[in-house]
Amino acid sequence: MTAPSNNDQTNLLQGTLDMMILKSLALDQMHGLGISRRIEQITKGTFQVKPGSLFPALHRMEEEGWLVSSWGESESNRRAKYYRLTKAGRRQLESETERWGRISLAIARALEAS
């Protein structure tokens, strides 16, 4: 599933994208491109988010107060903007994780029932 490119889909999948971003930043701060690669990595290639579609989400989440950004140096000694989770962001990640857990359990049960 590639990242959504128009508004309707964004709303549907916004929650999912947000959670992916939060999860990627759980352990370490990263810049935009890094987050995109990390999402691809931890979902084993299922989600491929274009960096361009990541930026609106990152900025929005920063305004929500879940992320905070700062300029730093990338591994190749180039300037890049790094994002990391805030306390509120961590709380959001926890609650989202729990919610998704409940949902997937429910769906699994529904599919098992005959």
Add this chain to the structure above:
Amino acid sequence: MPMLSRITSYLRNIFAREKADHDLDDEVRSCSDLLAQEKMREGVSPQQASRQAILELGGVEQVKEQVREARAGAWLDSLLQDLRYGARMLRKNPAFTAIAVLTLALGIGANTAIFTMMNGLMLHTLPVRAPGQLVELLHHYPGEPEPGFNGFSWDAYRIIRDGNHVFSDLFVGSANVFTVSADNLQPQTVFGGEVGGTFFEALGLQAAAGRLIGPEDVHMGDHAPVAVVSWSFWKSRFDLDPGIIGKEIVVGDAPVTIIGVAQRGFYGLSNEARQDIWMPISLGPSPGWGFGLLARLKPGVSLQQARVEMAVLFQTVVNAPEAGPFVRDMKLRIEPAGNGVTTPLSQMLSTPLKVLMATVGLLLLLACANLAGLLLARGVSRHHEMAVRVCLGAARSRLLRQMLTESLLLSLVGCALGIFLAYFAVHALIRVFASGRFIMGLPMHFEALTSADTRVLLFTGAIALFTGLLFGAAPAMSASKTAPASALQQAARTGESKSRQLFGKSLVASQVALSLVLVSSAGLFVEYLSHLRNRDLGFERNNLLLVTLDFAPSGYNVAQFSRLSQELVMRLDAIPGISSATFSDMSPMEGPGASTFAFAENHPEKRAQASINYVAPDYFETYGTPFLAGRDFSARDQAGSPVAIVNQAAARNCFGNENPIGGHITLSHTTLANGEETYEVVGVVEDAKYNDLQQPAPPTIYEDLLQQSFIGSQLAIRTRIDPGGAAGAVRQTEAAVLKTVPIVQIMTMNQQIDSSIVPQRLIATLSASFGALGALLAAIGLYGLLAYIVVGRTHEIGVRMALGATRSDIMRMVLRDVLWTVSAGLALGIPLVSWARRVITSLVFDLPTKSPISLVFGVAVMIALGFVAAYIPAHRAMRVDPMIALRHE
């Protein structure tokens, strides 16, 4: 805290936008760099790497735009941007902007002006409890203006009060004029009311100070020792002095104590005049029908139910043995009074205002169509600009919003200017109304008409918004559908897509249709006015001077009047420019006068209502009303038995086919309780219009002024020269003979006629102006369309000419376009015109509906306009040089 961080982001996005933008730019570019690096590590060449990086990113500017849109406060940001851009666009085209703003100002301003007056007169609710339940009772005679007059007898009041089941309250309130004075107050005329004991309570009003009139203040007898004043009276005359309670003032010539001040903002129930003082009525059997009745419907009772019950109950009133003979033809009417009671002003203006409101509404629609066409044409020249924006990542919805913002901006500016114009328009209109005749002897007050409350502002705002959206929609949608590729081509033809051209044509056709309605309606009203003015009146309207005298200060008795008036007539007759003069109680178009019921002595069953006028000898000669039989009053009649002269209508009603001369008629005066008098008929005159130009002449009975010992205040003078020139001599002679009798006014008969038809004149003038304006707009629209089409077809014209078409062929091509558009407009408009005519006829009776003149006139005007508008474009088309046109791509 998400809230706090939201707010900071919001503020930062607005105030530190540049920095944030810079930041964003850096971030996106850095990502692009990193991507490119990644690719280079995989072995791609540097240029390929950076190109691929940008592709994978999705384009730097596009990404930045997406981020901007996701930001908090983005909508405000883009709104401000749109506004700034729109303002700049408008400034770049001052001519277009000026025309658009002016058109809008006229359209919106006209609507606001008429609505303000409608609001003040008919729409705003009184500041009382539950105004929706308030009703007033009226009685109506056949032939009187609708809906009737609010005045009832004591018996009627009692019967209605005791016998109804539909009213939770029935209370008395009449309007009157008082002369008020106090030790610190000059004698002044104050408009006020006489009210029953439950008036204030039933209306749910509180006192601002002291107490209000209650049942304990109402009594039998003449003097009303207490009074309540209005809040503004308290403020303006007494400076809100708390000592007003208990203050003694003089009303008329009786001392009265002020016991309270009414709720602030309450000025009585009439929209026409503000009442400033209220006194308790003397409630008890009294002659005449002077009690004004108001009522509150019980909850759950509808107006229709009340009407049905009252119709039955009123029969009891009408059939009571002590009721006078004229009562039997009375009908009871109940009208809602929550918006104010019926007044002469509302009777005069409610229909004209409705007609005008429809007219200016149409005009505004026309203006919208016109502006839409203008904007569409301009939109084509902005294709390039739109295409570039789409390429830079603008969403189509953003383009739409931008265009709509521009339209709304135009609308806003037009609205502001329109409000300004409306203010002056309303005051000018009021001055015209004020030139109309006084009704019931009371000068009219127009404050109500100029009040601009919130409803008016909301209305204006709403139509400005609606207008902006209406004319902006089409251009905005067309702009947002720009296909960038074709628009960016240098060789883009200005030839339009078929559908867009058709839309432009249909816009112009609709303008022609609306304009047709406006122009032919105007033609109808003007025709009607001239019809009114030129009909046979039963008397000679030219060279007739009317003088109104005021005998009150002189204190003359009847004998003195008789002698002096005859002397004055003799002296006036002697003046060379004057051929005759006479006195009377009423002049024809002054207003309604006395009326009575009359029957011939041997035909009592043929009782009919008739108007009465008291006239001196030579009345009919002066006015130019011919005698059909018999003779005029003479000096000999003064000592003899009562005589009367009747007009044709009265003769027909009372005597049928018999000769009335020598017969006797009996009159029961409406003003006297029981008085009946018998007169010998000595003459029959032709019917003459009286009080109302639209109604046929009523049966009229003329009594001898001098014989009846009546002091007549109307002096009429037939002149051989222009009446205005004789006025000076008349004044001198009058002053010489009647030294203590001031002249209230002098006017010519034509002026008096004009003053009685002010609403009709106004509708005719205004609708003619609006019609002209509408025609102008349609002509401009036509011209614009044709000019645009010709430019678009320049290439085609070049080809045609190269292939052998002559100039006249080209001209015919252009004219064909004109005729098609105009015909389409006419086809649309003619059914509209006949519909409009039906609506107008239902509002204004007596219209010459059969005459097709106004429609033919309208069609002719539209066709003529078409040719005028086509002249320049056709000329330009003919002058096209094929060589240049063929190269013009």
